[in-house]
Amino acid sequence: MSQHPYKSLPDEAFWRRSVAAPAPADVDPVGEFELRITPDTRVATAGSCFAQHIARYLSRSGYNYYVTELGHPVLPEAVRKAHNYGLFSARYGNIYTARQLLQLWQRAFGLMSPTEDCWQEGEECFLDPFRPTTQPGxxxxxxxxxxxxxxxxxxVRRMFETLDVFVFTLGLTEAWRSIQDGAVFPLCPGTEGGTFDPARHEFYNQTVDDVIADMDQFITALLAVNPTAQVILTVSPVPLMATAEPGAHVLASTTYSKSVLRVAAETLRKRFAAVHYFPSYEIITGAFNRGAYYADDLRNVLESGVNHVMRLFMTHATGGVVAPVRQSGEDVIARQQRLSQELVDVECDEIALDPD
Structure with missing residues (x-):
């Protein structure tokens, strides 16, 4: 029989052997993943609501989930949690788009100051347009x-300057921005504060080139101030809550958005030695699990899916080294039930787009 390149490929290169044949829990699409973290590695997180799973799992697993905005120490933990401290490494809330991340960097280093910087909702109620849900009330x-x-x-500036690993979950391409200066908002003005004005606000849907350019600029700037930093990119498997693309169906818009983000992530991985890609999107959306990792709304990710993602992440990122899990006085079963609920219960600003 003739020889050809496919003869020498490993099992992971073949759909039947690595996707269709194994039990769903055994499917591992990670491939090469050279980055290693230890319990001392300062791992910061940002991105869409799915990034919260990574943050909480790292923290519960005994690894160094790096937080630089902790809240005042006199505040009880419950109060700090209610005010979104620790949800991400700093209190920036959901960062859905590449432009939003680049903008955060620019603002933190004094390179940008948006014109529309305050929304007054009442006599004693002022909202930050770029963190409208972070401060309750x-x-x-x-x-x-x-x-x-x-x-x-x-x-934020201190986080970027001192982190070891930055995990960023790319969530969306759709955004709303200021016509005056191009500043992007995490949500459409008017949904969770502010007033929508078509004379001041416009819809913006990023292309592959847009995302790559924004992320390239961010990564280059990060490495300039923190040369040893490593970046892990993931793509959120959570579909769009709603689309503002004229004439588009939300399913088609979801496919467009995730495709753009996945292509951009791969391009950046090949461009920067410091950038790594982890396939959480593929694990959750892969045909091998037959949709079992989504809740009945076909949008929220179930605990079983998060566990699959994080089990593989910890296996590949730590080289199989498991840090001591922080224990409490709780009954083991009760603790697991609480942890399961926390893993599924994430803060997702995008839900405000379809409140009914």
Whole structure:
């Protein structure tokens, strides 16, 4: 029989052997993943709501989930949690798009100051347009908002300068931005604060070139101030809640958005030695699990899916070294039930787009 290149390929190169034949829990699409983290590695996270799973799992697994904005130490933990401290490595809330991440960097390093920087909702209710849901009830004055923003951006700057690994989950390509200066908002103005004005706000749907350019600029800037930093990119498997693309069906828009982000992530992985890709999107959406990792709404990811993703992440990223899990006085079963609920219960600003 003739020889050809496919004769010498490993099982993972063949659909039947690595996707169709194994039990769903045994499917491992990670491939080569050279980055290693240890319990001392400072791992920071940002991105869409799916990034919260990574943050919480790292923290519960005894690894160094790196947080630079902890909240005042006199505040009880429950209060800090209610005010979104620790949800991500700094209190920036969901960062859905590449442009939003680049903008955060620019603001933290004093390279950008958006014109529309405050939404007044009442006599004593002021919202940060770029973190509208982070402060429950808003700030009592513009001065309080600005003071907290200054502290927040300093924490972001410190995070970027001192982290070891930055995990960023790319979520969306669709965004709303200011016509005046191009600043992008995490949500359409008017959904969770502010007033939508077609004369001031416009829809913006990123292309592959847009995402690559934004991420290239961000990664280059990060490596300039933190040369040893490593970046892990993932793509969120959570479909769009709604699409603003004219004439488009939300399913088609979801496919477009995730395709753009996946292509961009692969391009960046090949462009930068410091960039790594982890296939959480493929694990959750892969045909091998027959949709079993989604809830009945076909959008929220179930605990079983998160566990599959994080089991493979910890196996490949740690080289199989398991850190001691932080124990509490809780009954083991009760603790697991609580942890399972926390893993599924994430803060997702995008849900405001379809409140009914």
């Amino acid at each position: 808003g700030y009592v004055s513009r001065a309080e908002l600005e003071a907290d923003r200054s502290q927040h951006l300093a924490a």
